[in-house]
Amino acid sequence: MAVPTFVDRVTLHVKAGDGGNGIASVHREKFKPLGGPDGGNGGRGGDVVLRVESQVTTLVDFYHEPHRRAGKGLHGSGGNRSGAAGDDLVLEVPEGTVVRSGDGELLADMIGPGTELVVANGGRGGLGNAALASSKRKAPGFALKGEPGDERTITLELKVVADIGLVGFPSAGKSSLIAALSRSRPKIADYPFTTLIPNLGVVVAGDTTFTVADVPGLIEGASQGRGLGHDFLRHVERCAALVHVIDCATIEPGRDPLTDLDVIENELAAYGGLEDRPRLVALNKVDVPDARTIAEFVRAELADRGLEVFEISAASHEGLAALSYAMAEVVASTRRTVEPAPARRIVLSPPSADGGDDFxxxxxxxxxxxxxxxxxxxxxxxxxxxxxxxxxxxxxxxxxxxxxxxxxxxxxxxxxxxxxxxxxxxxxxxxxxxxxxxxxxxxxxxxxxxxxxxxxRTTKERREALAARREHERVAREERERTSAAEDLWSEEDEDA
Known part of the structure; x- marks a missing residue:
């Protein structure tokens, strides 16, 4: 079985640490017969924290280890010594990770390096009898137990954070283009769907450095799940601009640059949320004579649509400099208008009652x-x-x-x-x-x-009594159902008679 190196969706089971128990203890010292209670408190359990780390680009670690647990708090001890708190479990995730609950509810959108999400809170430690003593309760002979830590099942979904997203049909030359613009070395071959995972490349154009994402090829119906687009369209949501990479040398029937552009735009519109992204059009493979003729033929019509068009060849590097500077200009313009997301700390907690009863x-x-x-x-x-x-x-x-x-x-x-x-x-x-x-x-x-x-009655006796009562109710319910069925049968026989 092949081991994946890029994972963009994973189910994670997390368990925060349990709080330590308090201790019931009495101070004992020579000539001090009434030393008083000195039981310490239990330590708090560790939290489970998700933290955005810029060096992490995939969720593959959680694919191999989907169960994670924080440290437990230690029990208190005599001499008013409290137990140590459990160690927090910090899980590093890529920027752009979306966290959802087990039933699909959005919990957080992890944007900005250093952003943290406390996804499971550690249990509070129990109080020792020293903390429970009062003017009326001088020497408590008991202590409180620690609370269990939160336990959750969450889904992590990665949306790649890139400045420019390359979109287009399979074999349009997106992987070749990102390899020509950057030092990224994605898999390149002469068959469709060579790219199965998004590839990122860093491009330098003048004083601007930006990232380019090569999204797996889209086909008609991708927004409804055809091909690979349904799984990877979300990776272009974070992009500041989109570049349509159009194959001008395709020999497939029914394919031409204008039709390809319309199909991809329809899929982006069906997916939704991408209408405000600037568009650039790269007419690729103009090193082929017929492709150059087709590119020159459709260039004017694309310009009439308000699109900035570039004739390029990823193989011969023709036109790549102009395209890279145009992408850099769009990125710089976006960065001037959009402030970077600051690091935040988000803590998940149950909703509090709005002034009502606590029970x-x-x-x-x-x-x-x-x-x-x-x-x-x-x-x-x-x-x-x-x-x-x-x-x-x-x-x-x-x-x-x-x-x-x-x-x-x-x-x-x-x-x-x-x-x-x-x-x-x-x-x-x-x-x-x-x-x-x-x-x-x-x-x-x-x-x-x-x-x-x-x-x-003891707790065991009460539970046994409750179980017996439920069994009695179940037997009575089944008896009523049998009686009702018999009455219905007799009614049918009387009608037949």
Whole structure:
């Protein structure tokens, strides 16, 4: 299997680093029996960052390694020592890379060297018990877990950034022209579609240095996917000007310079977004006698259309100097009117609520489901093996207003309350008599007296109960469907009778 050297579209799976867990620790020192909590916080997970690098021209590295992961944050430790933050993962991409989400939503257009996109945010580290201590909670016997880092699937699509784009039919001489104008050495052969990937060449004309892109040959219907144009037309979107390279020596039936120009212009118009680009016309292969005659015949008509026309030969280099200076003039004019894009730093983050509640509560069958950024994040931070941590979660939810909202909607004690919208959601028994506030002073470390007095099912028991309830609903639904089908059959038999 051939290994590609140029890749302009790739699907990338990124995972930011998880935050480190906080630690529950008590300071121990001789003659200091009440040293107090000294558990450190967990370190933040590393971000996944895309950065524009001018030396990178392809996405081939992501083609070979499509799964990338940032560093995890380290756990905290005693003595108020926080864990180290995870290392950021910086992925270098070419200028002109378009980043889309897995469902095709545009996330960013990477223009300008040094531009960065934080595509996945690292998880925050959990707080240690030293940070959780307060005037009412002197010695917390628990700590918060670190948050998981963002996980995304994105699509990277490269649109080559060049000053001049060469467009034309296959075998029109575009590769020969870019090889004659620059030191680029693309593949050249006497058969169509020799160029399978865009080629870039650097051209110097006077005081102006600019880049020229050789786009794979276009044919009629390229904007609808025929040939290679559907995949590579996007590479001319960044170009300041377009040069039509027209083959004046073609012997194919139905082909002539004017018809070729009209076909390519129709495809560019169908693709869209290129109407404002200046056009130059290069009548190529005039070293062939018949081709020179045809070029002289159509030159006047092309000039009447307002096009600047050049008769050239990529083989003998005839007319290339005039063409290169004309391209340099167009590029210099564009650069005077368009300021270069500055480097930016873009951070993707979930949309914030517009002054509304931080959560929502809905009834689903016989259970209540609570969703929202804060409740779901707090659940992920909670160590459910520690009763005191569960009591702290209950306090936070009560202060947020979750309990009051459940009571307002008619929730009864003992009903199941599910927090989260994924398969990892946590199920609780609703107990509105649990009063918010710091844990009672009489309880042991790691316990909450409110939970000891009122026995609650474990998380495993709640999940098993939820699974059993869903199975019961499924069986009842199938029974109703069978009964309905039998009734329909009896009705049909009665009608036949």
């Amino acid at each position: 929502s509560v809905v009834r689903q069958g016989e259970m209540w489901r609570v969703t929202g950024e804060k409740p779901e994040r707090w659940v992920r931070q909670t160590d459910f093996t520690n009763d005191e941590a569960v009591g702290f979660l209950a306090d936070r939810l009560a202060r947020l207003g979750v309990e009051a909202r459940l009571l307002e909607l008619g929730a009864a004690a003992g009903e199941d309350v599910v927090i989260g919208s994924t398969d990892d959601a946590v199920v609780f028994d609703f107990d509105p008599q649990v009063v918010a506030g710091a844990e009672l002073l009489g309880s042991r470390r790691g316990e909450d007296e409110r939970l000891v007095q009122n026995h609650r």
